[in-house]
Amino acid sequence: MSTLIGNINVFDHKNHEWSIFHSRLSQFLKLNKITDDNKSAVLLTHLSDESYRLARDLVHPKDLEKLSYDELTKALGDHFTPKRSTFADRAMFYEAVKQDNESIEDWAARIRGLAVYYEFGSALDTLLRDRFVLGLGAGAVRDRLFEQDSATLTLARALEVAQQAECARRARSSVAGAAAEPRVKEEPVYRVSERRGFQGRRGPAYSGAGDEPRCSVCGLKNHDASKCRFKNYKCVVCGEKGHLKKVCKVQRASVARVNNIDTVPDQDHDDDEHNCKECQLFNLSVEEVSGRRAQVTKR
Incomplete structure (x- = not known):
């Protein structure tokens, strides 16, 4: 038996997200060229005891070991993928703001993640850019972005401008902090008569x-x-x-x-x-x- 390339963790529905596990499992099967006859076995062997018991209950009265890979993934996907509300998802997207301890790069990645399940269509790029700029707190970084032309500004360009402004702000703070520190020469103290x-x-x-x-x-x-x-x-x-x-x-x-x-x-x-x-x-x-x-x- 040839050695498998890569590895995937055991799926536990209490701690892991099904969509991420399913996507990784698909890449693992494709990379190792595993046939359809063996895909179901690979999936079942990568389920925790609790998740395996749940999968068996979901397909009852059918025999879990006799189902195809597509049938198994559909049964598990329907159960683990919650029904979403379009307006609720959009509200979370529009109300998102950058946190104080969040970097510019993490903020850009988070708003992309919030838009995964939203049906924005062709307006997605513009909405991502607007949320990225407007979600920033008041300060030098957002002021710099407000100076840009909205007709030509893209999310990638907005991210680049924000990173440059943030680096300049940190440099100014560092220089100002160093200049503000008094340098006092220590001298012996005597009693004044x-x-x-x-x-x-x-x-x-x-x-x-x-x-x-x-x-x-x-x-x-x-x-x-x-x-x-x-x-x-x-x-x-x-x-x-x-x-x-x-x-x-x-x-x-x-x-x-x-x-x-x-x-x-x-x-x-x-x-x-x-x-x-x-x-x-x-x-x-x-x-x-x-x-x-x-x-x-x-x-």
């Missing part, structure tokens, strides 16, 4: 809007620089006379800055007053001298 920013611009004697000016010698608020008891003190940082270390400009300039952004924590001047060792030593010296003068006065 508002107090130090003002002092850097207006000098160490300024402590912010509305605050009392500080002494340029010691940094305190309760007196003027001319009356400061530290005005003759020599700074241990720059060596100049007339201010303490905590208000020294050289000391402040040594703090790392980038556009008024400090990399070290900010501290209040009142804290510096209590933590400054120079002030404490100077105060001890002044108190010591004052004590000696008091003893001399008593004597």
Whole structure:
């Protein structure tokens, strides 16, 4: 026995469409040059158990195995091919629209499939073209088709124009999306010191809007620089006379800055007053001298 060319699936009327199976079976028989005596056997052997039982019931009381191929296909075709309503079929065709997730090519194929059972006659090509164009959603693709001459526009040409317009739309969207994406360079974030920013611009004697000016010698608020008891003190940082270390400009300039952004924590001047060792030593010296003068006065 020679090897058969091609193959067909077993027909199950619950899952498969009879017209498609019948068409494939006809091509299979023709390709393998199967004779009329064997066509019925090929058909029956390609039916599922449920479909075979149904075919036997349809031809009862005749014997299923003794019927010709044409008799079998007629009995099955009459049963599986539903009666169609021309107006209902046309309504489905005229109301069809392209879905959002459906490509241009799939939409064109679907409307052709909808027109298979419709009796449109010679007007079929024109109706297919019109349904293809009018079924598209509002947008650049349909606007491009509306610009075409309906007297010369065919379905094939409409499909070609729609594909070109769709490709152009996608290209524009891709370019616009890429241009809209901001390119931000990542930089390290530092803490901004508002107090130090003002002092850097207006000098160490300024402590912010509305605050009392500080002494340029010691940094305190309760007196003027001319009356400061530290005005003759020599700074241990720059060596100049007339201010303490905590208000020294050289000391402040040594703090790392980038556009008024400090990399070290900010501290209040009142804290510096209590933590400054120079002030404490100077105060001890002044108190010591004052004590000696008091003893001399008593004597």
